Amino acid sequence: MPDRLKDYLAAFDDIPGTRVYTTERAREGYWVNQFCMSLMKPANRERWRADERAYLVDWPMTDAQKEALLARDYNRLLDLGANIYYLAKVFSTDGLSFVQAVSTMTGMSVDEYQAMMLAGGRSPEGVRSIKEGS
Amino acid sequence: MARISAGIATSHVPLIGVAIDQNRGHEPYFKPILAAYDWTRHWISRPENKPDVVILVYNDHASAFDMNIIPTFAIGCAERFAPADEGWGPRPVPMVENHAPLAWHIAQSLILDDFDMTIINKMDVDHGLTVPLSAVFGQPDAWPTRVIPLAVNVVTYPVPSGNRCWLLGEAIARAVESFDEDLTVQIWGTGGMSHQLQGKRAGLINQAWDQRFLDDMVADPARLRAIPHIEYLRETGSEGIEMVMWLIMRGALGPNVRELHRAYHVPASNTALGHLVLEKTS
Numbered sequence: 083m084p085d086r087l088k089d090y091l092a093a094f095d096d097i098p099g100t101r102v103y104t105t106e107r108a109r110e111g112y113w114v115n116q117f118c119m120s121l122m123k124p125a126n127r128e129r130w131r132a133d134e135r136a137y138l139v140d141w142p143m144t145d146a147q148k149e150a151l152l153a154r155d156y157n158r159l160l161d162l163g164a165n166i167y168y169l170a171k172v173f174s175t176d177g178l179s180f181v182q183a184v185s186t187m188t189g190m191s192v193d194e195y196q197a198m199m200l201a202g203g204r205s206p207e208g209v210r211s212i213k214e215g216s
Numbered sequence: 217m218a219r220i221s222a223g224i225a226t227s228h229v230p231l232i233g234v235a236i237d238q239n240r241g242h243e244p245y246f247k248p249i250l251a252a253y254d255w256t257r258h259w260i261s262r263p264e265n266k267p268d269v270v271i272l273v274y275n276d277h278a279s280a281f282d283m284n285i286i287p288t289f290a291i292g293c294a295e296r297f298a299p300a301d302e303g304w305g306p307r308p309v310p311m312v313e314n315h316a317p318l319a320w321h322i323a324q325s326l327i328l329d330d331f332d333m334t335i336i337n338k339m340d341v342d343h344g345l346t347v348p349l350s351a352v353f354g355q356p357d358a359w360p361t362r363v364i365p366l367a368v369n370v371v372t373y374p375v376p377s378g379n380r381c382w383l384l385g386e387a388i389a390r391a392v393e394s395f396d397e398d399l400t401v402q403i404w405g406t407g408g409m410s411h412q413l414q415g416k417r418a419g420l421i422n423q424a425w426d427q428r429f430l431d432d433m434v435a436d437p438a439r440l441r442a443i444p445h446i447e448y449l450r451e452t453g454s455e456g457i458e459m460v461m462w463l464i465m466r467g468a469l470g471p472n473v474r475e476l477h478r479a480y481h482v483p484a485s486n487t488a489l490g491h492l493v494l495e496k497t498s
Contacts, residue, residue, distance in 0.1 A: 099416030119282045166414045167278040174303030199483040203421025210450040
């Protein structure tokens, strides 16, 4: 049975441009994600908006996680264990939609990304597997 | 006796709720999105198709559950549930009224049937649950049906397998059929279809895969039960995994169904919108 879990998880790392939200990421990102949840309360959103750096002092995150939050570097945050549904609390507080926030992770402008979606979205061709290049 | 009459599958993209809440359905972007539900709104308004209760299978998006509690399958048993504030303020939609006696009956039956359900009382319900209600019922002062929330973890891996979801659906059907009150029950499976909201591959849409999934909800559901997580992830984007929740609905309908309505549209925000209405036949 241990091999079954190992193989299950290993396959996730073969998908280009994707971080599957595994328990390893959930453990690393616990406080980032719980910080994000705190922004569901209006009073906390006010405190965060007033002084982001000061608001982060209370949260036991790594410096890398805090810097990535301040920079709104969502790809880096995913690498450091954040999950997109939690990060949505940050970008909704910024007044951004899912399309606006998600496009920042793709290296495309919001307009380019929106145009791609209107044209039918990103094709799966060539982005299914790193190993297979398919 | 209570009986399951029909199943509905639908995406639950937040933007569908925005279009309805802000009365923007006439805009060119939103028109085809809301048109996907025209047939269904008409169909369900006829008395013979109106459910007394909807078992609504959805996933919570870090609204009621945070990283402290991650139930694989949770059933809402309180009398009612309020719409969640997801950061933009709560949606202006009615309270969700439960059929608590049936919810508790299903919870007990499922546990005796080897499904170790998490029972939830106090819980706010997010777009995963309220957007499908708006898409199908529009903007009433009160929802015209009781709703039993059934929340599935499709965020933190491992999420339940498609086959496990199917088996849960079968067990839900047994539970409903053993409830004494005379009720017409629908089961809705929500989420999907292909979409990826994260990383460089965000925006992925796989229309061919989605269409085959829609076909096989009727033609070959056994194939769908066996689709592994890695296939959903590679082919339909990291958030396409929500489609396992459609299999709870499909499992609950039993072997024989008839497709009454189908809609598919790209894009709704980052997502391929899919919608099916299935009638249980004998």
